[in-house]
Amino acid sequence: MRIVIIGGNAAGMSCAARARRNDESAEILVLERGEHVSYASCGLPYYVGGEIAEREDLLVQTPRSLSAVLNITVRTGSEVVAINPDAHTVEVRTAAGQETVKYDALVLTPGAEPFIPDIPGIGSSFVSTLHTVPDADRVAELAHNATSAVVLGGGFIGLEAAEALASRGLEVHVVDLAGHVLPMMEPEIAAPASARLRELGVQLHTGVGATRIIERTTDGEAADGSVDGHVGKTDDSINDSGIDGNSIPNSSHAIELSNGEVLPADLVLVSIGVRPDTAIFEAAGIRCDRGAIDVDEHGRTSMPGIWAAGDATLSTDFVTGARRPVALAGPANRAGRLIADDICNPETARPIPAALGTSIIRIGELTVARTGAGRDDLKRAGIQFHAIHLEATQHASYFPGAIAMRMLVLFGDDGRLLGTQIVGGEGVDKRIDVFAAAIRSGAAIDDLIDEDLAYSPPFGQAKDPVNLAGMLGENVLSGKLRLWYAQELANVVRTDLILDVRSPAEFATGHVRRALNIPHTEVRARMGEILDAAAGRPIAVMCASGKRSYFAYRILVQHGLSVRNLSGGMHVLRDVFADGAPTDNALFEFPNQAGDERLHGASAHEEKAHA
Numbered sequence: 246m247r248i249v250i251i252g253g254n255a256a257g258m259s260c261a262a263r264a265r266r267n268d269e270s271a272e273i274l275v276l277e278r279g280e281h282v283s284y285a286s287c288g289l290p291y292y293v294g295g296e297i298a299e300r301e302d303l304l305v306q307t308p309r310s311l312s313a314v315l316n317i318t319v320r321t322g323s324e325v326v327a328i329n330p331d332a333h334t335v336e337v338r339t340a341a342g343q344e345t346v347k348y349d350a351l352v353l354t355p356g357a358e359p360f361i362p363d364i365p366g367i368g369s370s371f372v373s374t375l376h377t378v379p380d381a382d383r384v385a386e387l388a389h390n391a392t393s394a395v396v397l398g399g400g401f402i403g404l405e406a407a408e409a410l411a412s413r414g415l416e417v418h419v420v421d422l423a424g425h426v427l428p429m430m431e432p433e434i435a436a437p438a439s440a441r442l443r444e445l446g447v448q449l450h451t452g453v454g455a456t457r458i459i460e461r462t463t464d465g466e467a468a469d470g471s472v473d474g475h476v477g478k479t480d481d482s483i484n485d486s487g488i489d490g491n492s493i494p495n496s497s498h499a500i501e502l503s504n505g506e507v508l509p510a511d512l513v514l515v516s517i518g519v520r521p522d523t524a525i526f527e528a529a530g531i532r533c534d535r536g537a538i539d540v541d542e543h544g545r546t547s548m549p550g551i552w553a554a555g556d557a558t559l560s561t562d563f564v565t566g567a568r569r570p571v572a573l574a575g576p577a578n579r580a581g582r583l584i585a586d587d588i589c590n591p592e593t594a595r596p597i598p599a600a601l602g603t604s605i606i607r608i609g610e611l612t613v614a615r616t617g618a619g620r621d622d623l624k625r626a627g628i629q630f631h632a633i634h635l636e637a638t639q640h641a642s643y644f645p646g647a648i649a650m651r652m653l654v655l656f657g658d659d660g661r662l663l664g665t666q667i668v669g670g671e672g673v674d675k676r677i678d679v680f681a682a683a684i685r686s687g688a689a690i691d692d693l694i695d696e697d698l699a700y701s702p703p704f705g706q707a708k709d710p711v712n713l714a715g716m717l718g719e720n721v722l723s724g725k726l727r728l729w730y731a732q733e734l735a736n737v738v739r740t741d742l743i744l745d746v747r748s749p750a751e752f753a754t755g756h757v758r759r760a761l762n763i764p765h766t767e768v769r770a771r772m773g774e775i776l777d778a779a780a781g782r783p784i785a786v787m788c789a790s791g792k793r794s795y796f797a798y799r800i801l802v803q804h805g806l807s808v809r810n811l812s813g814g815m816h817v818l819r820d821v822f823a824d825g826a827p828t829d830n831a832l833f834e835f836p837n838q839a840g841d842e843r844l845h846g847a848s849a850h851e852e853k854a855h856a
Contacts, residue, residue, distance in 0.1 A: 247272040248588060249335060249346060251325045252354035253282030255574050256555035258306065259581030260352050265315045267589035273317045274346070276337055278324035281378050282306065287574055289381040290402060293388065294409025303378055328529045330548040350550055350588045353526055353538060354581060357519035357556035357572055362397070366458030371498050372513040375406050384514060388413055391511030395419075395500045397455055399426030401606045403516035404442065408608060410512070411446045418508045420450045420500075421517075425823070427606070430615060431653055433634070433731070433813060434666045436820030441611045450502060458513055459499040519572055521557035534559055537570045542596035544584040552588065554580035554597075563599035563685065564618040564663050565626035571600040603681045605674060612673035616681040617664030623655065630655045630663055632730070633717050634813030636790040637710040639672025641702040650676070651816070654714050660689035660722055665714075672705075679711050690718030726795065729785050729809040731821040738832055741785040742778055746797045747815070751789060755815065757833045765793040768800050779806070787811035787818075 248264050250257045253275045261273050275282065283306035291297045308319035326343070327336040334345050359374040361367060371391075373383050388394065388410055396407045399421035411417045419426060419442070426442065426449060427435040439449055497509040521536045532539045532547035537559045544552040555577040559568045579597070586594040605614035623630045633654050638647040650669025656662050665680040667673045683693065693715025700707055708716075720726035729737055734757070737743070743760035745752055752762040761778045763771050765788065775784070784806055788794035791814040801808045811818065818833075 246270075246349045247274065247347065248350045248352065249348035250275045250352040250354060251335070252356055252555065253277030253279075253319060253321070254284065254286065254354070254356060254555075255577040256356075256581035256584075257352065257354035258283045258311075259578040260354065260554065260585045261311075261317050261581075262315055263582040263585035264589060265317060267585055269316075271589070273315075275311075275317060275319045276323040276325055276335070276346070277319065277321045279377055279379075280321055282308065282311070282319055282321065284378050286376070289375050289378070290405035290409045292381050293375070293384050293406060294412045296409075300378070300382070303381070325525065327525055328551075330529055330531070330551060333550060348550075350552070352581075352584060352588075353523075353531075353546070353551065353553040353557065354555045354577075355522045355526075355557050357570065358522040359515060360518045360520050361515060362455065362517065364455055364457055366460055366500075367515075369458050369460040369498065369513070371460070371511060372458060372515060374515050375402060376519075384512070387512045388415060391415055393417075393497060393509040394512040394514060395455075395508050395510040396514045396516060397421075398516035398518065399423065399428065399449070399451070400516065400518070401427075401604065403514070404438070404606060404608060406514050406516060407442065407447050408445055410514075415512070416448075416509065417446065418448045418450060418510075420453060420455055420502060420508075422452065422454045424452050426451065427613060429604075429619070430613060430666055430668075431619060432823065433817045433820040434613060434615075434651065434653055434668045436823040437651070437668050438606075438608050438611060438613050439823065441609050445609055450506065450508075453502045453504045453506070455500050456503050457501045458510070459501065461498050519556060521570060523557050526553075534568065539568075540597075543587040543591075543594060544580055544597055545587070552584045554584050560597075560600040562618070562622070563601050565622050565628065566599075567622070567626060571602055573600075573602065573604060575603070576600050598685075601681055601684060603677065605677060610670055611668065612670060613666075613668045614673050614677035615664070615666040616677055617662070617684045618655065619664055619666070620655065623663060628663065629658050631658070631718070631721050632812065633714065633721060633728070634791060634817050635710065635714050635717055636792070636813075636816065637706070637713055639670065639675075639710075640705055642706075644702040646671070648672075650710065651813070652676070652710060652714055653813075654680075654690070654718060656690040656718055656722075660691055660718070662688050662690055662693075672710075676709075676711055690722065691715055694719060726798065727809045728812040730812050731818040734818065734832055737785045741783045741809075742775075742780075744775060744778075744784050744786045744797065744801075745815075746786060746788050746794050751815075755819070755834060757787070757818075760787075765797045768797045772804065775801070776806075783807040783809065785809050785811065788814050790814040790816050 248271055250261055261275050264273055285303045288297055288303055311317045311319050324338045325335050326338050334347050337344050337346050359376050374380050393416040394410045395418045396403045397420050399419050407417050407419050425435045427438055499507050500510040501507050523536055523538055527533045538553040538557055540553050540558050544554050546553050556572040560571040583597050601616050603616040635652040636649050638649050648670040650673055653666045655664040662684045667677055693711050696711055698709045743757045745760040745762045746765035748764050786794045786797050794810050798808050798810045
């Protein structure tokens, strides 16, 4: 049997290796149009930043090593330009010409290609993507001679690249059309990441796009003929970003944004997403949806004898059932392996599992991660859900180095876990993996209470943050706790008494206007004052993170009052309205200060369990 695999990275090489282990007699041919196979595409930003020092470390395998170990034939520089499903052949273009290759089983793992916006100047010599090893070489070379860089796109690769470039001493700007960076995260999870990026010297421009890229000629003139060789404004005014367009050195290239801002850009890195690289397959009659190859649960396409896996294929979302590409290395590797099983041993092959989309990024010492569905995913799918916020430290609060992490956990009316997002420092990776396993197993929110997780003061808590999430969720499901959310602030202010149970010193750092401030330890003694202020209205109680306010909530409820607790407290309230989100300044008073200090350490008040 001849197995031909188009594409030599994650899914393709995983399929090839598994096929060899399944069948020693099979002829396995991998066709890769690029220079490298089995390279560490996820490591490219770290190579650009110098954290991975040696280029060779990115090359996990080579054609020679794959031939020696697995007896696999790998041909780089071999681009498949057409396939003929009826004849079971592919047309391959190489430097030597074009040839026809026959197959018995064909596996399509072409991956996805970077999306390139159609704007003037996008083909300039200082513009690059970061998708391949040669891309990384080019970006590193450009950065060596640059003083400024603009990254288009605030997703995972874009932010990793921005941090890498900032670590090299460049002035770095990130531009994203979304309202905040990491648009796949909820605002209250992404906001601490934005704050950390700014601390690293990265400037953020959200809610705007790039309209043109301006390349300087050697004499300082703009190649597109801008007046007097200047970019930006041609008078002495300062644009909305505080950047004077005329103050950008004539030697610098530049980029213009949709709001009129002009940024210096010796290097422009395009990282605004990818799209499936499937044109030749669709032309051959293989069924695709919005460019992505439609496959069944074993990776089989609409054409007999042809399978597909990786970034170019449709995956089924585990939580919502939606069909979409999932551009992640883990699912691609696992799918490639399972396709090899279906080719060699179809009777016993397991199906490709639905995707959770578990993902993680490091920004400085901060970690941001998610698994499962987000709010918008669930709304689109018509799935009713509850949301809870939780802050807890990664290990015992009394042990040195305790750092708070923030969790957002979504679960259904039946308690089934639907999604989790976490931001914090050490320990985020451990907890997101626990949630991923729990969601995959079909666990309910209250099942988390009984998870028997490792505990020792340096590693965890007797009540781990995962256990606490289960306790909090059980309280919500049972009706013991009613919540209100930061997004409801405008309505709640009109209908409820806002009772802020933080200390007076905390209250002074920022509070909702017209809120009554009574510390949680004084609620019992000052009940009459609370009743007078409420005047029959419901009470919306809040604190910094939702813990102390839960104590107050239980006291008030047992006095027969109608009460709700602010999920996530003032910390989430601040971050929901961060990065230019629409606000009504009549509703609250916030000093102009960065808000993520609560993720560096835990207040003694906030460290008590609230279950």
